[in-house]
Amino acid sequence: MNHKVKLTILAASCFGLGAFATKLADEKITVPMLQQAQKLIGLNFTTAQLDSATSELEDFKEGYERIRKVPLPNDVAPAIVFNPIPVGYEWPKEQEKFKIEELKKVKLPANREDLAYYSIPQLASLIRSKQITSEELTKFYLERLKQYGPTLECVTTLTEELALQQARQADKEIKAGKYKGMLHGIPFGVKDLLATKNYKTTWGATPYKDQQINMDATVVERLQNAGGVLVAKLTLGALAMGDVWYGGKTRSPWDLSKGSSGSSAGSAAAVAAGLLPYAIGTETLGSIVSPSTACGTTGLRPTFGRVSRHGAMALSWSMDKIGPITRSAEDAAIVFNSIYGPDGKDLSVYNAPFNYNKKIEPKKLRVGYLKKDFEGKYGFKENDLAALEDLKKAGIELVPMELPDLPVNDLILTISVEGAAAFDELTRNGKDSLLKQQHKSAWPNIFRAGRFIPAVEYLQAQRVRTLLVQQMQEKMKDIDVYISPSFGSSNLVVTNLTGHPCVVVPNGFQKNGMPTTITFIGKLFGEAELLALAKLYQDITPHEEKHPTAFLAQK
The missing domain is CATH 3.90.1300.10 (Amidase signature (AS) domain)
Structure with missing residues (x-):
């Protein structure tokens, strides 16, 4: 098997990122695969540590396949909701009347x-x-x-x-x-x-x-x-x-x-x-x-x-x-x-x-x-x-x-991960190739790359x-x-x-x-x-x- 193919499959499957829809993804996870894959995310586990992880990762991979059988249309949101509110922050609770000055002398234009x-x-x-x-x-x-x-x-x-x-x-x-x-x-x-x-x-x-x-x-x-x-x-x-x-x-x-x-x-x-x-x-x-x-x-x-x-x-x-x-x-x-x-x-x-009215100076x-x-x-x-x-x-x-x-620029990976999830099926069924933009900075590549971002790094x-x-x-x-x-x-x-x-x-x-x-x-x-x-x-x-x-x- 081509070394790059092994690395791609492995990185996608062994770190909670999902294997691509290919027969090669069924290959058993081995320590050499993990040794190559961990280089993608800057880790350095020992051979023994990686060997101990293989069975757990095989279980994960099987779980991914079961999860993928559950229909997830784009309108199904994750059970995690972003909270923009800082600790101790409060907004005004009273709703005032919205007021815009009405114009009363407007005429139809000649043109x-x-x-x-x-x-x-x-x-x-x-x-x-x-x-x-x-x-x-x-x-x-x-x-x-x-x-x-x-x-x-x-x-x-x-x-x-x-x-x-x-x-x-x-x-x-x-x-x-x-x-x-x-x-x-x-x-x-x-x-x-x-x-x-x-x-x-x-x-x-x-x-x-x-x-x-x-x-x-x-x-x-x-x-x-x-x-x-x-x-x-x-x-x-x-x-x-x-x-x-x-x-x-x-x-x-x-x-x-x-x-x-x-x-x-x-x-x-x-x-x-x-x-x-x-x-x-x-x-x-x-x-x-x-x-x-x-x-x-x-x-x-x-x-x-x-x-x-x-x-x-x-x-x-x-x-x-x-x-x-x-x-x-x-x-x-x-x-x-x-x-x-x-x-x-x-x-x-x-x-x-939303208290927009004349009271605001x-x-x-x-x-x-x-x-x-x-x-x-x-x-x-x-x-x-x-x-x-x-x-x-x-x-x-x-x-x-x-x-x-x-x-802050490094936090933009948020879009890569969430976008890859939102369009998971598009990536796995290969229909991302139908999008007009196919350059390195276009969605098909961003969604694929998003599969290689570990869940731990996303949460960090x-x-x-x-x-x-x-x-x-x-x-x-x-x-x-x-x-x-x-x-x-x-x-x-x-x-x-x-x-x-x-x-x-x-x-x-x-x-x-x-x-x-x-x-x-x-x-x-x-x-x-x-x-x-x-x-x-x-x-x-x-x-x-x-x-x-x-x-x-x-x-």
Whole structure:
């Protein structure tokens, strides 16, 4: 037998990692195999010690086979739930009334195309004042999706029949005086890893491109209950990585030669191009922040445990989060208000209030910033420093701070292990070869490599993660919100591991014309204060009001 083949089989079977579906995996475990395999993980047991372990490892291997016979669809979560809450941490318990100022003097634009970039409060005012019906608005956005969606490659499925049905129902309810709030009658789209009844849920990946899950994800259900009109399923990089999906590569509306980044690629591209007022994205490690930057949108990544993931594709049970991609922080607050909170199905969700209203005074918040990161080569330095100056001029006192000093990048193995488990069957049946991306950094290789990470090392990493959670609490004990460059800094990794919420907002442009963003990070369950400060920044700057035109040239 080839030495490398032996090593591969062994490392997969003898350390609790699972043998691959091959006849070679039935070979009896021997001491020489273990001697080679232990080199992969930096151990040095003696020959006698390894010999003593062989029978136990054979039992493990037999157990793996029995476990594999139990059907485990993607929606079955492990019995272990990540807890982002530091020891002694408490959030406010009282739920206050959510309050957004209603706009009463909004008029239909002379050029109907200008509707494409109206905010949620503006559109809500037009609908409530009966200047436009939900059906008319829905047809308007459906037409834009049909016209520009193929250029941006941002749509997997138009839900036109459902959308028109929901829009007509919204019009009936509003006419009868049963107004449900600002989302009533407003069209929206969702990243196509959220299940929707009677429509495909493709996860952006060839092996699942015809998959139909006959249910509505909790987020979809809640938006529809709020009167929202689902008009489209939007692209994501295959299995939530990047912007390459089974149908192509999603484009940034600012420059069609560039991808929209990922993995909430279609959600960000569609909102930026005015094909939708808002959309839902997800983030495990940058999948709201990154496409929002490439497309110039506002993206809210809520606290881990804020929004139910029931009906969403699982990649990493301890890191996946769902949030809105919008035109502004205020729009994000409106959408978030309809989707957060427990549903009794996702057991990671906490019952914490969201008290976004006029009582929050952004200038009284304690605001930090990662001083060393703004001084370094991270992010988009000129625009980032200008953002700090804008906030100072607005009366915000900025306090320098630093992140914990722990090997956070090494904790990313969390995604490799949990992703390998979530897509175990895809790896073992060889259908991972159907994914378009097959390079070394693509999912097929990451999932295979994840099989070689021992359970002990995974758990040790989670123990370091516990330290990270506690140390972040100490760093933020006197801070309500802090500011970071969106990229380059370790902040993106740290806060995705700890579960802290962030809002990424446009703050200018690069020399090549592509947008840039800056990131605001809040306390756990501190979305209200976080969004209030981001809104203040957007009130004093014009960046979110600028819209792309590159995509208009091609229809």
